[in-house]
Amino acid sequence: MSEDNKWSVIKFVQNLLADEEDKSAQAISEKIDVALMLKPAWALGLNRTEVSEELIRRFSEWVGDEASLVNSEGHIEWLTPEHKKSWRYWQRYREWQEQKLSWSAVESVDRTTDHILGMLEDPKREGAWDRRGMVVGHVQSGKTGSYTGLICKSADAGYKIIIVLAGLHNNLRSQTQMRLDEGFLGFETRPDQSKGLKLIGVGEIDRSADLRPQFGTNRTETGDFTAKFAKSFGVTPEERPWLFVVKKNKTVLTRLLTWIQKHVAQSIDPETGRPLVKHLPLLIIDDEADHASVDTGEKVVDENGNPDLEHEPKTINSLIRKILHSFTKKAYVGYTATPFANIYIHSHGETIKEGPDLFPAAFITNLSAPSSYIGPSKVFGLAGENGRIGSLDLVRTVNDHCSEDGKSGWMPVKHKTSHVPTSNNASNLPDSLVEAVHAFVLACAIRKLRGQGDQHSSMLIHVTRFNLVQAHVHQQVQSYISHLKQRIQRQQDYQSAISKLSDLFHTDFINTTNSVSNLVDGQDHENISWLSIEECLPDLLDEIKVKMINGTAGDILDYSDSVTGIKVIAIGGDKLARGLTLEGLCVSYFLRASKMYDTLMQMGRWFGYRPGYLDLCRLYTTEDLVEWFEHIADAAEELRSEFDFMTASGETPFRYGLKVRSHPVLMVTSPLKMRTAKTLYLSFSGDVTETITFFRNKRALQENYSAFHDLVAALGSAQHIPAQPRPEGRKDTWKGAQWSDVDAHHVINFLRNYKSHPDSTKVQSHLLADFVEEMQRSGELTSWTVAVVGGSAGCAQDVGGVSVDRMKRSCKSFLNDRYSIGRLLSPQDEGMDLDENSWRAALNETQSIWKPDPTRAQGRVMPQVPNGPAIRRIKGLGAPGIAARPDKGLLIISLLDPQAAQEKLSSESDLLFESGTPPIVAFAISFPSSNSGKTVPYLVTDTYWEQRYGASE
Structure with missing residues (x-):
């Protein structure tokens, strides 16, 4: 009855305040008084604090418009x-x-x-x-x-x-x-x-x-x-x-x-x-x-x-x-x-x-989503010059599930249906999964102490697509939960069991709760003591069920039959990968290796709404998959920006279809689903490509440095990059060297000689060279601005007669075969060759299509500088008083310092580069928009695709 009263009061007060400007905590409290005065029976068993917190959360929520x-x-x-x-x-x-x-x-x-x-x-x-x-x-x-x-x-x-x-x-x-x-x-x-x-x-x-x-x-x-x-x-x-x-x-x-x-x-x-x-x-x-x-x-x-x-x-x-x-x-x-x-x-x-x-x-x-929605850009942030921007501290990386080469261990990257997961630990589970289970126990306990005990709480374990292997995992997790329950309820080896939970609470949960409350509205929580958590653990562990959800298991997830709120650890594969909602999902342990855009997104059951417990959520996954989800977050932002521009232009679904089919983001979507198992036809018009993944091999880096050196030698003497005037007397300035009106063949030669890392999905240099060559035949991308932008690494070198400092870019994560960074470009860099009138036109276009959208980077604040898509559209298609210049391309090169890349790595033994490694040559190309419809073929086989990205489903 108290729960019914709670929602009755919430609905009543929400209606009372719907059209009033003042929706402060004081106004909410006054209207609760009104509700209880009119309906005294609602006060029976009512938790007034919960009612007030729920109303504050609701009134702080906003939703963008659909397009x-x-x-x-x-x-x-x-x-x-x-x-x-x-x-x-x-x-x-x-x-x-x-x-x-x-x-x-x-x-x-x-x-x-x-x-x-x-x-x-x-x-x-x-x-x-x-x-x-x-x-x-x-x-x-x-x-x-x-x-x-x-x-x-x-x-x-x-x-x-x-x-x-x-x-x-x-x-x-x-x-x-x-x-x-x-x-x-x-x-x-x-x-x-x-x-x-x-x-x-x-x-x-x-x-x-x-x-x-x-x-x-x-x-x-x-x-x-x-x-x-x-x-x-x-x-x-x-x-x-x-x-x-x-x-x-x-x-x-x-x-x-x-x-x-x-x-x-x-x-x-x-x-x-x-x-x-x-x-x-x-x-x-x-x-x-x-x-x-x-x-x-x-x-x-x-x-x-x-x-x-x-x-x-x-x-x-x-x-x-x-x-x-x-x-x-x-x-x-x-x-x-x-x-x-x-x-x-x-x-x-x-x-x-x-x-x-x-x-x-x-x-x-x-569709837009409410501001309370937690999507890829909030979990993983968006790419910035110095790492991810806006990400929440909810992701924990896993590397103990298999050997370094991925071929052995508890759950190797590739394994057969006959695989039996084994670990050296007494629990037969890797430490990371034990920690994830502990995190779920703590999340359930804290939710209970926050008054959310009657709501569902779920944990997802998705590590294999094979039912037989899932059965082993189910047995191991079930055994561990039973053992943990026995130790805590019967006080057997109690201190050892409780100390691990206590350590996780004090070293992880307290800090994360504080950081999330600073970044997300409506996530303020009263401090909960460890003693109160410890007291509720014996009863709580009785509530946790371990279920296997797949085609062979008899377990089902029927949340509707529970009045008290189900606490479930769900183990499965494909059935958990698509569509099925895990109510109150708090903790995910996710090892599936598919790297295709649509498959990964659909497997992202951790996205969604987490009212009052976002700070308790955790995603345990591999560094590799974190990198792919980050890529997806950036790609989704890109495609939605393109959609906005086409909506503003009154385009039809057919025109959008043509655009998306040629978008390089789709290089990570199964060709089978594209109805073309061998060939993608890609266009880079209106797009920006940036190298963010590089070799660590000295010889490969030397070859790319030679390609850069040959380009500079062919272009001759450079000038300093000129400052560009901006409104209100401002100027955009860059340190570095620049060449103007460069013939396209120099850019094509550079791209042909440069070798992209295989994991640099969107920037395959030979493909870019093909595209520039194809555009050149139709009179576009014939004249280029080439710039080498300097940084602050403090190590200068001569570039075409101009002294240019190397750039400092920390390694985003330590991975054996590559060096990865966040973004190469600053937002202003694509406007390097824009005069003041063109810059203003691009800003006007950016602002004219802008609308508040909580799922996007811009949120509720109208942008004050033009975004990349607008800059590229103005360049290629022009605007009133601005001539279209689809012939003009922009190539920006940076020399990344290998020593500076080392700085933020946790271990000195994690040496990224051997001594004598040359500067790492990174580049970005800003392609103007075009109506030519030119594309270049990208040939690939299904077998190659599966080997590189994993299965499509």
Whole structure:
């Protein structure tokens, strides 16, 4: 009852303060007094401090606006406020959400779902219509809440059959069904309803029987669409809509298609003879739309770009399209956090049996997330000159799971299904995993002492994709938890067990709590004593369960059945990698080796919302994977910036598709998903490339230094880099040497002679040389500014007659075969060749498309200097009064000092470079934007891709 009272007071006070400016702690306290005066019964068992903290957190939260690329061809605008007046499904969903979310978050869901629904068609519109779009959210950011809101509104508007495609596994489908039971249906979908209807979620807000949709699937693990169920009912054009939550599975989708054709369709297509549903509008929501839905077959179109009508798509893609093709009134909306595979769907792909492919031709919408969302840029920060900027101290690196060469140990990088994990420790677990388990125990204890004991807490262990190996890990972790419980509860070897937990609390948790509270709003916490933690450990350890979540295990994660809050350590592989939400995820131990952008992002279950316990969260993973996630955080920022510019320019999904398909970021996405297993066609126009990963081998570095020396010799005498005037009398200044109007062949020769490190994914020098050469043929990138920018390492050398200091860049992490830094460029460097008018135009463009977005680097502060994309657009495409110069390229070189690189390494024995190593030649190229559409082929085989990046799933 006290928990119900808590949320009742929160909702009441939130409504009272919604339109008032003063939302201070004092104002909140006064309104709590009002609530308790009007409803004295709410005071029973109420923790007033918790209520106040939750309201302060909610009122400090804000959400950015969504942005969309739209194609309105054939679309009729229809959604007006008049339509929404009698919407009951949405109204009860909104009221239910208000109990859990801040006012700003609920308003954002309302606004974005209106926007998305408005880009679909009015379900009451006569004739045939087809709208296909995609919504891009963030991993674990609340996409389910968004599409639940869209489903409610679409049902209110008149969509009659709603199909949700929910992953590949039963547990994810079941979890999605449970959420829709709460958010849309309003009752538990059980196979046997003879015991009566159990109302839940929105059903408890409005209990009207006429507001209960029909359902064709249920919440049990075996509740997918079955043959038995299919035979037992038909569909009539009644008022209430039908909901189907199904797996992306050949048998299930075939069964659903057959049922639609035999029991729902009332017409026949005269041309093809296929059954047609003309009287019921269809909405398909495709959750994780980049997974399994995309046709990865080749030759979708012929050499002239016309669709191959006889092409045979992959099975799941074919069945989804056939279901759509069975309706004359239909809408398809794919939801994903990693849209690359969907962008690669050919926009002209079409077959006779399946109809058009799933390319989001109508719209692509980028969702923002609330400021409370913890995404890649907050966990890993963004690249800066001197390391990562804005990262939270939550990541702990793991290196004791295998040998140095990765071939042996507890969990080698590559291992077989027969592998048995073994360790020299008595627990048979590596020390890092023991520490991670201890961190989870402490997180659960501290949450309990903060009043969050009745909320779920989870730990993820994801170290192998093999079920048999997972079983060994499960047994080892279960054994360790049992042993720990015995030692603490029975006081056997008590001091040894408790001292490790105490040490971790004092050396790690106290400092991290303080650092997170300084960086993140709403994360202030009262100090908790070690004694109070120690007192609650015996009871707490009884609550912790260890479960194996995979296709062979009988364990399931049903959080809805627990009143007290589940404490679970979940061990698994692919089933934990995609879609499945681990409620209250505190600690992750993650060793999976895939390095592909979309696969890694989807495996990032630790992203999401951590109200009141962010400081207790930990990610234990390898240095290698940390580096890849950092790369991903930077790439995501880049692609969203490109999306912003294209939105501001009124571009369509088709144009964005062309841009993204040629983006070098996609060099880390599986070619198979790109429908081109051998060749990527890349463009660097409008992009910046920077070398941040280098060889440590002296000979390789000497060869690159020779390439630099040859370039300087060919260019001759240099001038000092001139200062550039800026508004308000400012100047941007650089130390170093510069050459202007350099012929492209000098740059091409330098790039051909320079050898990139294999792990320098985005900067392969031979590929850049090919691109410059290709652009030169069409009259672009013919004239270059080449600059050698100096630093502060205190070791000067002559460059074309100008004395240039070497640059100081610390090694980001100690890895055996390479030296890695943060960023090479400062934000202002790309404007080195911009005069004042061009700089101002770039700033105007930067500011004109800017909008507050908590998931982005700029946050709520409007930028006061132009960003890189704007600089490159102004250079290449021009602006009013500014001539376009797509012929002008900018090459910036720096000489990194090998001794300075050593400074921040923890051990003197970790020598990066042998004596006599020359300066490390680093370079960046700022490519102006171009409308030429020129690309260069990048050839690669699937085998090579797997060896380098790991499996795609």
